[in-house]
Amino acid sequence: MAVDRLVARREVPLREKTLWRVLYETCARAEEIxxxxxxNLDLAARRCPVKAKGARSKARRRGQAREDFVLETVYWDADTARLLPRLIKGRTRGPVFVTHRRPGPGKVVSPRxxxxxxxLARLSYGQARALLDEHTAVRGTGTGWDLHEYRHSGLTALGVQGASLLMLMAKSRHKKPENVRRYFKPSPEAISELTGLLVPGGSSR
Structure with missing residues (x-):
């Protein structure tokens, strides 16, 4: 609900609304998005490939670019699907999230x-973090939300709603169960239903 309220605020620009909603629905790391x-966007299928944390390089053939990495896919839902086309309207290439100013004359920026x-240059992690803090801080600069909280919040919400540990791992792309187990919070009703499976014929006895 806090995420919904923040994204619904009229003074929040479209770029920030879209970024925060994408982070929440994909449960991806901010650097990846x-x-x-x-x-790279597949708007119809609501997905896109990302360079994940610790991504390994592909086996290179002669002449192949060094920047080729094994990519992983993230998925989003209806709210992101509604915002993304509005954000990139009129653009067909380049970074999805960009700054509002061009790079200064002395700043070297990769063409990508x-x-x-x-x-316009790609929005950096530092800039995105400062923008989120600006809109969420309640006790001065540096007291607002952290970008990584969207990943945590999304996974926790899925865990509360009964997503299995394996599904949470698939969504988050964690490789070790212990790293995602804290988001796995089945409801008392789900545990009760599971317990009924121990009795022949279900929980009717």
């Missing part, structure tokens, strides 16, 4: 990190 380009249509 900020690194996505428009040409600049929108070829507008010249």
């Amino acid at each position: 900020l690194g996505v380009n428009i040409e 990190d600049v929108c070829p249509d507008t010249g």
Whole structure:
């Protein structure tokens, strides 16, 4: 509910609304989402590939770019599907999330990190973190939410609603069960129903 209220605030710009909703629905790391380009989006299927944390390089053939990595897929739902087309309207290439200013004359930026249509640079993690803090801080700068909380909140919500540990691992792309177990919080009703399976014929006895 807190995420919904924040995204619904009128003074929050479209870029921030979209980023926060994407982070919550994909349960992805902020660095992964900020690194996505428009040409990577599959808007119809509500998914896109990301370069995950610790991504290993693909086996390179002669002439293949060093930047090739094994990618992983993240998925979003209806609210993100509604916001993304509005955010990238008129753009077909380059970073999904960009700054409102072009890079200064003395700043060297990789061509991949600049929108070829507008010249705007990719939004950095530091900038995104500062923007979130600006809209959520209640006791001064640095007291607001952290970008990683969207990943935690999304996984916790799924765990509370009964998602299995294996499904949470598939969603979050964690490799070790112990790293995602804290989000696995089955309801008392779910545990009671599971307990009934121990009795022949279910819980009717």
